[in-house]
Amino acid sequence: MSDDIEIDIDDLSRRMDGAIAALRTEFACLRTGRASGSMLDPIQVEAYGQMTPINQLGTVNVPEPRMVTINVWDKSMVGKIEKAIRESGLGINPQLNGTIIMLPIPELNEERRRELTKVASQYAEHARVAVRNVRRDGMDQIKKAKAAGMSEDDQKLWESEVQELTDKHIALVDKALEAKQQEIMQV
Numbered sequence: 001m002s003d004d005i006e007i008d009i010d011d012l013s014r015r016m017d018g019a020i021a022a023l024r025t026e027f028a029c030l031r032t033g034r035a036s037g038s039m040l041d042p043i044q045v046e047a048y049g050q051m052t053p054i055n056q057l058g059t060v061n062v063p064e065p066r067m068v069t070i071n072v073w074d075k076s077m078v079g080k081i082e083k084a085i086r087e088s089g090l091g092i093n094p095q096l097n098g099t100i101i102m103l104p105i106p107e108l109n110e111e112r113r114r115e116l117t118k119v120a121s122q123y124a125e126h127a128r129v130a131v132r133n134v135r136r137d138g139m140d141q142i143k144k145a146k147a148a149g150m151s152e153d154d155q156k157l158w159e160s161e162v163q164e165l166t167d168k169h170i171a172l173v174d175k176a177l178e179a180k181q182q183e184i185m186q187v
Contacts (some may be wrong), residue, residue, distance in 0.1 A: 016169040019130035034185040124177035138162040
């Protein structure tokens, strides 16, 4: 009777992978000493009556390691994009050249590097919490299955499998955090 009770490990794994992917996206937006077009991804601009990402208002390029340029398609949006970048907290001062906005990436000082490593740690902790929430959901599924007639041996087997999956994903979060912190602290 309990042979047909299954726990969907693939779904749990997919959800944990989603938490890791979200962490990588957040890390990509964190500014290091190098220029990257993805650092502008979280910035939204009020355009045409709605909030719009910068990459939908112009072409974002990285012509050199310490410079990002935005070739704005609509001339009337240049001022709004410039203002959004100034107020974003990235610590970048935009320079205008017609419809092209140039963003020189300044060298990070030691204090700013330490702040960015703390932000990276917070992002990693959010990812760990997300992975643990998926683990909790998996354990709840196992408890419901036990109430529906799952044997104690099967319960222990599934619990250890869910825990193993959780440990693997937490290790991936820690590894990604360590790599990002090294990247940030690199001069």
